Amino acid sequence: MKRIGVFICWCGSNIAGTVDIDKVAAAAGTMNGVVYVDQNKYTCSEIGQAMIKDAIKEYKLDRVVIAACSPRMHENTFRKTVESAGLNPYYLEIANIREQCSWVHKDKEAGTAKAISLIRTAVAKAAMNEALFAVEMPITRRALVIGGGIAGIQAALDIADTGFEVDLVEREPSLGGRMAQLDKTFPTLDCSACILTPKMVDVAQHEKIRLFTYAEVEKVEGYLGNFTVTIRHRARSVDLQKCTGCGECLAKCPAKVASEFEEGLVQRRAIYTPFPQAVPNKPAIDRAHCRFFTTGKCKVCQKVCPADAIDYEMEDRLLTNGYGAIVVATGFDTHKLNDYGEYAYGKHPDVLTSLEFERLLNASGPTGGKILRPSDGKAPKTVAFIQCVGSRDKAKGNSYCAKICCMYTAKHAILLSEKVPGSKAFVFYIDVRTAGKDYEEFYTRAYEECGASYIKGNVSKVFPEGEKLLVRGVDVLSGALVELLVDMVVLAVSVDARADAKELAKKLAVTVNEHKFFTEAHPKLRPVDTQTAGIFLAGVCQGPKDIPETVAQASAAAVKVAAIFSKQSLLSNPTVAEVEQKLCSGDMSCMAVCPYGAISEQVVEERRGREMVTRKIARVNVALCQGCGACTVACRPGAINLKGFTNQQILAEVDAICL
């Protein structure tokens, strides 16, 4: 017979207000195996914990039930308490009589009865609790950061500054990401490149950071502390060791293609560096558009290269490395405008996306920072900005708010008034959302000082009218239809998750939401973690956010990584699934439902009668298992059990409630 002690917490009046503690204590005393019952105003306090320790020793308790708040709150605290009194920490059971009882009931009588039955349940389970032991696992103290935009750059620098090694993988030929495309940043109007490029250089020069550009993550295996990742280093066709970045080849290459960095406003060559401040500032050959790779003739770049750095024979290289933790910082795509034909984007050259307009503002952009119409090169005197294009639109676009557009549109309106004297901005909006430090003041500046007219309403259609554009919309505040003849239209395009976010999520065994943004472990309290231990999120890949928020999240992710690396070793969670060999039929239903890839096949040899037979059964990798229990439900013969939550324990709980 087990010797169970029950400790009932008042939690001040939180529990005692709705639950008659004396009655509960009296009832607990009659339960099977309970040899000791006590109560305390605050069990989690030092006095409360000392009381438990003393009782364990004095009454030789071997199982402990604490009736208090949710195990999410203090289970770890109390596990340490019972451990320090010489018991296995998993001998503890918590009856949640606060969140699941006193807080949600008003009737004291009913609340008391429910508290009693919750304690009876916990007592029944505690009697069957077994000692469980965590396993120590080594840690590979090198982090992988996926994505070389501002989020990845910040995370890599912060991790590296704590002294740990970092590998940064970027798909494009250069670091920089979206922030490199921006001109000024709100609300201070400091130049994006001026604050970003020094960080890019820091990454390249940091002794703890290895930079892999033109590279992608191919395969991810392993678990917290011990990931094995294969990186595909795409053939750059330029030897980075030999190349001096002189740019000779860029000028002579005869093949031209729309520049991704310039949002297609101008053309780049097939051998290219995306932008002048690129890091590394050395080109790559885009083989899909290179004349030599498409026709077999050309080799102009090789002829002009003074360093003999061009290598057409270069092949993709696969590199496999071990990592202890991963930061995902893959950024976003702008929303595709296929469903927004009414705005005449693509039909008229002076209808631009906000990111294209951003390039017109930028001094290193196609117009040298002058706002000029793509159609005739004249400065626009009137510009209509249409907000929420693809955002807050359940019918055709994203249901969510892209969060940054109100602010960057205010910025565009301000910069327009500065760059084109006498010009006028009209902004069509649904709501103007300016939550952020100094944001509202910035928006106010757009309409008070810079003369932007804000019109609350949607635009129904944009009609090309000769050189001008007729914008037809509604002003919902006056109820009037509005028709404006303007020189340029700028569409504030929404923010989408990366088109291939789902594939990466699959490789990493993390989840995405319905919009393909990576899912955080908890929307409020664990916004940087994923459900998979050791993998963290930074930046817009988790959801729309602006630069300060992105940087804050990246630094937070870095701290999480450093916290892991600062430990000597990791303790595994002992509440993992366990396969009972003789019951396992080997049909592997468990493997199909495991979200963490923790179950694999294993061939075992067994004696059947007189002969030995081999057959396959399921095997749990305890390092990967997160203890969710999905496999225990899928297993038809009931061969798989979650330690600490075995089928027998759960049935005992059900019996305690129902019988």
Add this chain to the structure above:
Amino acid sequence: MRYSYYPGCTLKTMAKIYEDTALSTAKALGLNLTEIKEWQCCGALYPLNTEEIFSFFSPVRALLQARAGGEDKLLTLCAGCYNVFKRTNKAVREDGELRRKINDYLEDDYIGEVEVVHYLEVLKNDVGFAFLAERVKKKLTGRKLAPYYGCLLLKPWAEMDLDDVENPTIFENFLTALGATVVDYPYKTECCGSYLSMANEDIASAAVGRILVSAYKNGAEAFVVACPLCKYNLEEYQKELFAAGREPQLKLPVVYFTEILAEALAL
């Protein structure tokens, strides 16, 4: 492929030329059209008040008559009929409560199974524009034609699903197949004023004026339409604007696409 054919009221009266040229060109292209027996009004307007189920009886009965004929698809010409039938079908298919009420009243079992197609759609999908181009006897080379979609063929886009609602191409590809020069102008999918020609002529007149000027400025010599009401409004308000000496002082002929087709096939 066999088609039952639903003419609708206007095609037997004001738009007789539309029907005549449609039937003759269909015959020339080897399409088998059978006019449905004892057809009745399509309802003229799609009922927007979905609680008012009586307005659905007319189109559903017309669709039931088509079903009784046993042909593969129901071909329509008038954009208005096409719009009403297609949307009624979708509502009947997707709204179980509406379907039950309609069938209880009509004592029938219609589930939206009659496939409704527009003649333009048949030319594109069943005949094929490439095949059509081969059958052209008199190419319309040099003719600058402005396709005018209006609204009923395309909108609401989620229900009509005929073509891209803002940048449609079916009319353009049809005219290209006949050898004509297609005039692109931004007002081709704008409303012609519709029945406002009866209630508020100023609005209809202004709508036509915009379409007219835009097409003219882009070099159009004539409008090509698929809807009798569009044709009526475009023609009448042009006349009025012209007669009243109001801008624009223009006159562009308005023809049905079947007339143009008949011309190209030398019928």
